[in-house]
Structures are given as C-alpha cells and as structure tokens.
Amino acid sequence: MPKLAGTLIVLLTFILLWQGFHLLVGASAIASPLQTLVKLGSLLGTAEFWENISETMRAFVAAFVLSLAGGIALGIVLGVRRLAGNVAEPILTTLYSIPKVVLYPLVLLCFGLGISAKIAFGVMHGLIPITLFSMNAIRQMKPVYRRTSQVMRLSPSQSAFTVILPAILPEIISGVRLGFSLTLLGVLIGEMFASQRGLGFLLTSAINLGHIDTIMAIALLLTVFAVTCNSLMMLFDRQLTHR
Amino acid sequence: MSEKWLRITIVTAMIALVELLCQTGVIPRMVMIAPSQMVVELAHILVSGQFSADIATTFTNIAISTVLSILLGFVAGLIIYSLPSLRDALEPLLASYYAVPTFVFYPVFITLFGVGSASIIAIAVLLAVVSMVTATLNGLDRIPRVLRKTGQIYRMSRVKTALLIELPATLPYLFTGVKLSVAYAFIGVIASEFILSGAGIGYAIAYAYNLFENGHMYALILLVLVTVTIVNTFLNMIDRRLQARRQR
Amino acid sequence: MSAAAAGAKVVTLMPQPAPVEAHATLRGVTRVFQLPKSTLHALGPIDLDLAKGEFFSVVGPSGCGKSTLLDILAGLSPPQSGTAHFEGKPVAGVPDGVGVVFQEDASFPWLNVRDNVAFGLRRAGVDPAEITRRVDYAVGFMGLKDFATSFPAQLSGGMRQRVCIARTLVLQPRLILLDEPFGALDQQTRLLMGDELLRLWRETSATVLLITHALDEAAMLSDRVGVMSTRPGTFIDFVETGWERDRDSRVVSTPHFGDITARLWEKLRVEAMKIMSSGKV
Numbered sequence: 001m002p003k004l005a006g007t008l009i010v011l012l013t014f015i016l017l018w019q020g021f022h023l024l025v026g027a028s029a030i031a032s033p034l035q036t037l038v039k040l041g042s043l044l045g046t047a048e049f050w051e052n053i054s055e056t057m058r059a060f061v062a063a064f065v066l067s068l069a070g071g072i073a074l075g076i077v078l079g080v081r082r083l084a085g086n087v088a089e090p091i092l093t094t095l096y097s098i099p100k101v102v103l104y105p106l107v108l109l110c111f112g113l114g115i116s117a118k119i120a121f122g123v124m125h126g127l128i129p130i131t132l133f134s135m136n137a138i139r140q141m142k143p144v145y146r147r148t149s150q151v152m153r154l155s156p157s158q159s160a161f162t163v164i165l166p167a168i169l170p171e172i173i174s175g176v177r178l179g180f181s182l183t184l185l186g187v188l189i190g191e192m193f194a195s196q197r198g199l200g201f202l203l204t205s206a207i208n209l210g211h212i213d214t215i216m217a218i219a220l221l222l223t224v225f226a227v228t229c230n231s232l233m234m235l236f237d238r239q240l241t242h243r
Numbered sequence: 244m245s246e247k248w249l250r251i252t253i254v255t256a257m258i259a260l261v262e263l264l265c266q267t268g269v270i271p272r273m274v275m276i277a278p279s280q281m282v283v284e285l286a287h288i289l290v291s292g293q294f295s296a297d298i299a300t301t302f303t304n305i306a307i308s309t310v311l312s313i314l315l316g317f318v319a320g321l322i323i324y325s326l327p328s329l330r331d332a333l334e335p336l337l338a339s340y341y342a343v344p345t346f347v348f349y350p351v352f353i354t355l356f357g358v359g360s361a362s363i364i365a366i367a368v369l370l371a372v373v374s375m376v377t378a379t380l381n382g383l384d385r386i387p388r389v390l391r392k393t394g395q396i397y398r399m400s401r402v403k404t405a406l407l408i409e410l411p412a413t414l415p416y417l418f419t420g421v422k423l424s425v426a427y428a429f430i431g432v433i434a435s436e437f438i439l440s441g442a443g444i445g446y447a448i449a450y451a452y453n454l455f456e457n458g459h460m461y462a463l464i465l466l467v468l469v470t471v472t473i474v475n476t477f478l479n480m481i482d483r484r485l486q487a488r489r490q491r
Numbered sequence: 492m493s494a495a496a497a498g499a500k501v502v503t504l505m506p507q508p509a510p511v512e513a514h515a516t517l518r519g520v521t522r523v524f525q526l527p528k529s530t531l532h533a534l535g536p537i538d539l540d541l542a543k544g545e546f547f548s549v550v551g552p553s554g555c556g557k558s559t560l561l562d563i564l565a566g567l568s569p570p571q572s573g574t575a576h577f578e579g580k581p582v583a584g585v586p587d588g589v590g591v592v593f594q595e596d597a598s599f600p601w602l603n604v605r606d607n608v609a610f611g612l613r614r615a616g617v618d619p620a621e622i623t624r625r626v627d628y629a630v631g632f633m634g635l636k637d638f639a640t641s642f643p644a645q646l647s648g649g650m651r652q653r654v655c656i657a658r659t660l661v662l663q664p665r666l667i668l669l670d671e672p673f674g675a676l677d678q679q680t681r682l683l684m685g686d687e688l689l690r691l692w693r694e695t696s697a698t699v700l701l702i703t704h705a706l707d708e709a710a711m712l713s714d715r716v717g718v719m720s721t722r723p724g725t726f727i728d729f730v731e732t733g734w735e736r737d738r739d740s741r742v743v744s745t746p747h748f749g750d751i752t753a754r755l756w757e758k759l760r761v762e763a764m765k766i767m768s769s770g771k772v
Contacts (some may be wrong), residue, residue: 101438145597167601193437215350
C-alpha cells in the first residue's frame, strides 16, 4: 500500500507542527505530543479513569444500538412506502440541520440528569442520518434487481433476504458509519453539558481546572477510538461488497 | 393531496397535538410550555430587545465562521486538487475527518484563546471547513474534460477558462459545500456557546435553563428552530436551481 | 447461406390467427397508463403469435411500448385488455419456463460469477450436484470459465451481460425474452454477442423474442422481424428473413441482408421521423 506512505508523512508533519506550536505558545496553553501521551498513559493507569470511560461507553453503546435498529427499520419503511418517504424526507433533513444542543434542556427536563438523558442525546444525533441513509439505500436500489427477482419467481422473503438486503447494504453501512460518529458526539456533548460522570464531564472539569494535558489526552483518546472504529467499518464495507 | 400539503398537514397536526397536551397539563409546565406560549414569549423578547446583543453575537459568529470556512475550504480544495500526491496522502484523512468528534477540541481552543468569539469561530470553522474542501474537490473532479477542451478550442486563456467555464460548471457542487458549511457553522457556534461561553443565543439558553426561566428558554429555542428552517429552505431553493444543471 | 440469398425477394407475412399451437400469443393487448392529467396509451392493440423455436425480433421507434410488450408477455405486468398466453395457458404472473434478459446490467455485484449464475437454481431448491453441472455448462458455454470467481465490478459491460444470459440459461427456459440486451455495448461487441445468442438459441431450441433498436441486429439474427409504429405501438409490418438455422454474423455481407434492412427501414423511417419532429427523442 504505497499510498499509505504519503498519509504517514502528513501525520508526521502534523505531529511536528503540533510540537512546534507547543514550543511557540508554551506548556500552559498547549501540551506537547509527548506530554499528552504521558498524561494519557498515566490516566489509563487509574481505575477512576476507566470508570469514566465505561460510563461513557455504556451510554454510547445503548444509544448506538437504538439508533441503528430504529434508523434502519424506519428508513426501510420510508424507502418502501414512496409517499411516506417523500413526505417525511424534508421534515427529517430540517430536523437534522437543527443544532440539537438547543433541545438538550428539553431532554433533561424529560429524562432527568441520569444516563437515560445521555442515551437520548446520542439517539437524537444518530437516528436521523441512519434513517435517511437507509431510506436512500432502498430508493437507490436498481429497479432491475426487483424485476430479476420477479422473473425468477422468488417468494417475498427470498427476495428481501437474498436480493434486496445485499443490494442496499453498502449504503446502509455508510449511514451506520456516520451514525456512529454522531451518536458518540451526542453522548459526549451531553456529558460536557450536564453530567457528573463520563469522559465529557472529565473534559469540562479539566477546562475549569486548566489542566491542558488532561484535556488533550482525552481528546487524543477519543480521536484514536473514533478513527479506528471508522476505519474498521470502512474495511468491513470493502470486504463485504467487493467493490 | 399533494405531498407538500400532506407534509404541512402532518406537521401542523403534530404541533396541535403538543399544544393540546401542554394545555391539558399532560405535559407539565415545568417540562415544556405550550407552543402558542412559546410564540408569545418569542414576540416579547424580540420586542423588548433583552437578548438582542446575544442574538447579534451569535449571528455574527455564524456569518464569520461560514465565510471563513467557505473561503479557506475553497482555497484549500484548489491547492489540494492541483497537487495530486498531496491529495492521495490526504484522502484517507479527509474520509475519516467526520468520524473524529471534532468538538472535543473546543476546550483546547478555550485554553488558547480564552472564552469568547475567537474560540467559538475556531471550532465552527474546524467543523465546517472540511465539507467545503470535499465539495470543492468533488466539483473540480466532475468538470467534464470536454468542457476544458472546448475552452482550448476557443483559444481562451487559463484564467478565462477558469472563470467562464470551470467555475460555472463547479457551482452546483460548490454550493453543496456552502450548504453544509452553513449548517456546521450553526451547529458549531450554538453548541459552543451552549457548553461554555459568556454571550450568544446558546449561552442564553443554557443560562435560562439553569435559572428555570422556561419562558425565555423556549422562546430562544424557537428562534433557533425558525431561523434554521428559514435559512435551510432558502438555501435549498437555490440548490434546486443549481442541481438542475448537473451532468447526469 | 439460404436459398433466399440467391436473389429471391423478401416475403412479407401479415399476422394470422394461431394455426398450429403457437408457443406464445398476444391477442388485442393494450396497455394504458393513468397519469394525473391525462391517459397515456402506451401500447396496442397488439396481435402476435410466436411459433415454437422461432427467433423473433421487435424493432420500433423510442417510446413505442416495446418494453411494455415484453413485460406483458413475461407476466411482469398485466395487459389492460386482451389476453396473453404461453404454452396454451393464460399468463398470470411470471410463468414457469420464461427467462428474461434486461437492458440494464442485472448482475448482482455482491456475488461472483459462479454464484450469480447459480442464484436462481439455489433459490428454486435444485439438487446441488445438478446445480454444479448446469452452472459449469453455462459458464463454459458463455465463455466465462476464466472469470468464474471474479466479481461483476471487475468485468466489462459485455461480460456482465454474458453473466446475466448465463444466469437465465441455467434455468432452461423455453421462451427467452431479451430487452435490448446489447444496447450498452459497442457495435463490434454487439455483433459477436449476436453470434453468441444464435449459438444459445440453437443449443437450447428455445423460442426467442429480442427487442432491439438496431435494424441490422434484427435483420441478422431473426427468422422474423416485427416493426412497430410510434406510441401507441402496434405492429405495422412483419418481415420474414428466411435465413438458415446455422447462420452467424457473416450474413451481413449478403445482398439479401441489405434487402431486409431496407425493407425494415422503409417502414421504420416514417415512424422514427415522427418522434424526431416531436422533439422528444
């Protein structure tokens, strides 16, 4: 994979710029790459940090599963029922572009300050893109596939599982990738705003205490986690669809 | 019934339902005030002007972020496009960019610039700029080679070809980037103001929430909802005109 | 070459009521679409008899309803009026023994060539040993043996159409319907694919109905060609070609081929010009 060499060079350049920037503005403003890694290492050594990670992950996993199941189901229904899909789509895209943070107070008032509020935030962010992508997946499916299954006289369930599902899977996976990132973001922002536990909360308290190395360590951890998961999903996509 | 009217009916029906649930107390006042009440409160605060400074701050931040993202994104896109090896190196990173919870870098900007417009604009631009870069690259890719050849046949200079042929051809795709930049600018600015700030609509909503001032809070939330819907509808109208030009 | 090539004139036949048991028939078939503000007469009335084992082509201007005709014959869509019969029974849904090759590439991108070809057989619950036998045969017959484990994304348009044809072939259809199967291919590939189609036809002894906009293709491949008018499409001419069964694309070099093509164009040109002047090509 020769192309990856170029990417590595870009990443290295970025790290060098980071170091340079650190030297420029000082350790109280930006932690150096090394300091960040060291801090992250020490944090990962504490039980307390892991408790916060698990808090965030529990909320995230629950929110993601809900967004996934709900989004795909809803998207398929809206894709199959053309009228419903056409009516719903502009409503969904408008809701999608609203800064969902402004609805957080409403969610907190409904769910209180516990984990269910966080899960609700996550679902708020992830459900709509997964729905839209799934709906689109059905709509974009080549009509000739359905006609082929008709000509082959497949039963409705055979048609659904052996033709339609594989045909729409790539598009659905794209939606799932996006939904993953957005659900994570929703949970984190929720924790930053109103929580006493979790990585988002650690970020907020680190801001208040001025612990820049903690801030950057957590940001680095989250970035690595998100990018790794995203890359895995992309790899899975490529394997599955042979394109 | 046409789709548009069906949609309007459904939305109206849902709002009416919420109104009913609020008026009858099924949804307690402490949780949410009735939609009609929200409209009244919004009218109040607009007339009284008590949040005018915050509103102005937010919209200014959004405008600056949008313009910066579009310009930076476009220029960066042009540069990346003209250096294919750079593009190859950056492509995997650009594809993964939106996987990163960019927002977690907001605290970093606060440490750098302090709490204020600078940090907010920085994070909003960080969110929005990549969508403009991707849209620019996409648009430049999609210029059919035959159009450039046409420019050559007409013996047009490089600059003229760029302005009179390439730019109009890319416009529909660039506009997709503009739309996304606006959307991300809105989200980035308001979310930042909400989490940690001293001014702006997002801050005002969080402040009202903490003081249990549901009236003001919902008025401002409604303001955001209405503004976003109007801006989106307007941008979509333009987008539809441009999309009709796209090569199929 | 056939006796007709010796200079005999082309014989034109008008449609007759089904004499001996026709393999498939359409009687008074029409198709009308209801649009919000008007009705669209897409097709008809159509009378057509396909003899068993015949190779029949349909040519006509754009929008004349050729594809709709195929849909009705295949049972994919019901006629507004009139009847469709296959092997003596009315067509209701897709009958057993009918295969269709579509204009668009219908190969499944998530399966390799072998799995694509085996797809219909597996769904029908055919014995695995039999599946292997038939798939091997079809893959070999269509010249896909070297690509058996490749995926459609790695193949050219022509190869993918061959996969679709192979997939139809394994189901051993008695009536094969093809809707402009070579439309997306270049002329030279089309001529060669035409030869493949003739080989297939002889090998399976199936009845073939081919829809094409290419006059030369129709003239070269068919026993009989039906010329359709503009919408609502009806048959305005039937042209017998009189070719021998073991023909191939080299018939294009005979004078008789020119006669047939001229005859087809004579009728078709008028119809095609109507489309051109209406601006809706």
